[in-house]
Amino acid sequence: MDYIDGFVGAASKKDLKPVLAQLFADESLVTRSLIDGVLRRDPANIDAWTQSFEIALDAGDAERAGQAGLKLLELFARGPDRDMVWTVANDPRWRQFRMPSRFLSAVADLHARAGDARAAIELYRRQADEAAPGDVAGLRALVSEGELLLRAGDARAASAVLKRARAHPACTEPWQERIERALRVGPATRALRS
Secondary structure, three states: OHHHHHHHHOOOOOOHHHHHHOOOOOHHHOOHHHHHHHHHHOOOOHHHHHHHHHHHHHHOOHHHHHHHHHHHHHHHHHOOOHHHHHHHHOOHHHHHOOOOHHHHHHHHHHHHHOOOHHHHHHHHHHHHHHOOOOOHHHHHHHHHHHHHHHHOOOHHHHHHHHHHHHHOOOOOHHHHHHHHHHHHHOOOHHHHHO
C-alpha cells in the first residue's frame, strides 16, 4: 500500500523516482526508460515529466529536456497552479544547453505574455542565432523580437531586426505581409520604412 499511496500522492518533482525505486532492489535501475514507460501509460503525469526533465538536464540531453520542458509548460498552464510554469521557464540549468527551438519559443512567448519584454527578446535573439539557416523558427524569432521592440517604442532596433527577418531565406509572402503590417502599425513608421 505504501507504493500505491506514494505513486498517487507524488506531488513534487523528486517524489516519483523514490516511489518507483521501491520496485527495485537497485535504485539505479530507475532510469529514463522507466520514467518514459510511466509517461506512455499516463501522459499527464506531471511528476513523471518533471523527473524526465530533471534526468535529461542532469545528462546534458537538451533535446529530451526540451521535450519534457514543453510538456511541463503545457501541463502547468492547464493545471490549477499555473504559476508552476515559471519553475521550468526560470530554471537556470537549461540555459547552458542548446535547447530545441520550440522550447525557446515557448519560454520566450511566456515571458512576452507576462510583460517581461527584456527576457522574451533575449530568448528570441538566442533562438534566431541558434537556428539553422533557412529554419522558419529563426524567422519567427526575428519577427517576434521586432514586434516586441516596436511595442516597446524602440523603432531603430525593431527596424534592424525586421530587415534581418525580410532577408531571411524562409521569409515567404505571409511573413513579408506580417512584417509590413508591423512596420505600418508600429510607432515612428516613417523611420522604420527607410
